[in-house]
Amino acid sequence: MDYQKILEEIRQEVAPLLDKGWVADYIPELAKVDKTKFGIYLLFLDDSSYSVGDATEKFSIQSISKVFMLAHCVSHIGKKVYERVNVEPSGDPFNSLVQLEHENGIPRNPFINSGALVVTDLLITHLQDPRQQFLDFIRELVGQNDIYYDKQIARSEKSFGYRNAAMVNMMKSYGNIDNDVEEVLDLYFDFCSISMTCAELAKAFRVFANHGKLVRNDKKFLSERQFKRITAIMQTCGFYDEAGEFAFRVGLPGKSGVGGGIAAILPSEYSIAVWSPGLNKKGNSLAGFKALELFTTMTGTSIF
Numbered sequence: 001m002d003y004q005k006i007l008e009e010i011r012q013e014v015a016p017l018l019d020k021g022w023v024a025d026y027i028p029e030l031a032k033v034d035k036t037k038f039g040i041y042l043l044f045l046d047d048s049s050y051s052v053g054d055a056t057e058k059f060s061i062q063s064i065s066k067v068f069m070l071a072h073c074v075s076h077i078g079k080k081v082y083e084r085v086n087v088e089p090s091g092d093p094f095n096s097l098v099q100l101e102h103e104n105g106i107p108r109n110p111f112i113n114s115g116a117l118v119v120t121d122l123l124i125t126h127l128q129d130p131r132q133q134f135l136d137f138i139r140e141l142v143g144q145n146d147i148y149y150d151k152q153i154a155r156s157e158k159s160f161g162y163r164n165a166a167m168v169n170m171m172k173s174y175g176n177i178d179n180d181v182e183e184v185l186d187l188y189f190d191f192c193s194i195s196m197t198c199a200e201l202a203k204a205f206r207v208f209a210n211h212g213k214l215v216r217n218d219k220k221f222l223s224e225r226q227f228k229r230i231t232a233i234m235q236t237c238g239f240y241d242e243a244g245e246f247a248f249r250v251g252l253p254g255k256s257g258v259g260g261g262i263a264a265i266l267p268s269e270y271s272i273a274v275w276s277p278g279l280n281k282k283g284n285s286l287a288g289f290k291a292l293e294l295f296t297t298m299t300g301t302s303i304f
């Protein structure tokens with residue numbers, strides 16, 4: 001199959017969507033990003049790769065980081081994570097508070113903000129230097145050292161981080177946050193602020209396509225069961241209240257972020273990362289979503 005040609009065609013087809021959509025202006029730094037940016041990077045397990053557009057430009061990965069947080073946490077403390085956070089789709093926006101009160105401060109899943117805040121709390125409890133260890137973990141997955149937190153983005157988010165603060169405080173009132181709320185928030189904002197390119201994201205996500213093992217040296221980060229579970233959560237919860245629509249139109253486990261990135265995998269085959277900053281109403285990349293729908297349709301590849 002001519003993947004390069006397919007990616008070029010997709011790029012042309014989604015071009016009219018690029019100036020549509022909104023940027024996540026509740027994080028003022030993100031509102032400065034150029035909406036016409038667009039990139040795709042496709043990486044197979046056999047190391048073949050294809051890309052178009054701005055695939056080697058760094059952007060803020062935001063909630064895509066939640067997959068790395070969960071994987072890092074599970075690889076350190078195992079299934080105990082799931083005593084503190086559930087694994088059901090929320091059907092609500094990523095920053096919603098409503099279910100938390102009805103459900104005694106236990107978040108629906110690790111891929112909405114409340115769930116990722118609990119995972120952050122667990123990492124503080126169980127790791128000596130979670131900020132550095134998390135960065136080292138992502139660097140190892142990518143196979144590069146030039147991955148950093150973007151302190152300007154983290155500060156910008158913190159200055160308007162009232163909702164996330166409300167969530168941590170609510171969960172703390174139910175006894176589901178062990179550490180200091182400011183410490184949890186600061187680390188969570190740092191985790192979300194990581195900048196990566198589509199190429200780096202595809203490299204990092206390939207560990208999930210490869211059942212929890214690094215392709216370059218066979219190092220195992222996740223057991224088969226841990227891989228299965230994290231992938232299942234990507235499928236059911238990776239796109240907030242649009243997870244059903246993503247399964248319906250694209251059919252790959254994946255994760256989005258309000259920076260406009262989406263990373264997805266076809267287990268045993270490939271990882272793919274797309275970036276386009278304009279978002280749809282649910283906070284998922286408008287053109288990125290369409291690009292992946294076209295990709296799975298044109299290549300006839302999806303998990304279904």
Ligand SMILES: NC(=O)CC[C@H](N)C(=O)O
Binds near residue numbers: 062095
């Ligand atoms: N959906 C997202 O990417 C949200 C992440 C963002 N840092 C927040 O907490 O709101």
